[in-house]
Amino acid sequence: MTPRLRLQPEAVGMGMTSQRVRDRLVDRLRESGIRNENVLNAIRVVPRHLFVDEALATRAYEDTALPIGHSQTISQPWVVARMTEALLETAPKKVLEIGTGSGYQAAVLAVLGLEVHTVERIGDLLRQARKRLRQLGMNVRSKHDDGRIGWPEHGPYDGILVTAAAPALVHALIDQLAVGGSLIAPVGGPASQSLVRLSKRDDGSVHEETLAPVVFVPLLSGTLD
């Protein structure tokens, strides 16, 4: 797999953002059960330090969620890796992400060669994410909207990732999932959430399984500028 990345000097990194530090994160993810080498390679090449505030850049390659403003977070690398790995099992081409946030998860999907659509409800976060993705030369389609309605105009999608937690899976998103595809989403309240994978089978039936305990910010309704 060839990463489609335009590497500018700040994307190469130094010190706590250098390739050596990033490789250490990848080693840690491998030790904690991530097996898909394409996913590990995507994590290796996407400069996570450019998706957080400069003041947090030195912590970008710790395996932890970090604040991105508006009470939101960039997900923990292990969670990004696990969700991406689960998504890739059904070999998707066109995917939808709900909750663009910093744009990091979208960037990981784009580097894997997927056609990425992403929806974010907070306009300010989306503007920043678009700018970063553009600067890295990544082709991601994005929309400012309430992602609970999905993005039906471009559906159905071979895979859907939801990066904010809801008490139950969202029906509109299940409707936009192609047969043979899978939807990965955190389900639960603030106290307890699980990462769930819903697969849509050839006969149209759905199968649900729980992958791991996780912690996500809530999936909220409406939009903000």
Ligand code: SAH
């Ligand atoms: N995938 C992101 C993680 C962001 S955290 C990343 O890689 O950085 C979750 C994001 O979901 C937040 O930015 C939040 O604003 C957004 N969100 C919450 N509810 C949403 C909704 N209904 N529609 C779209 N985005 C939503």
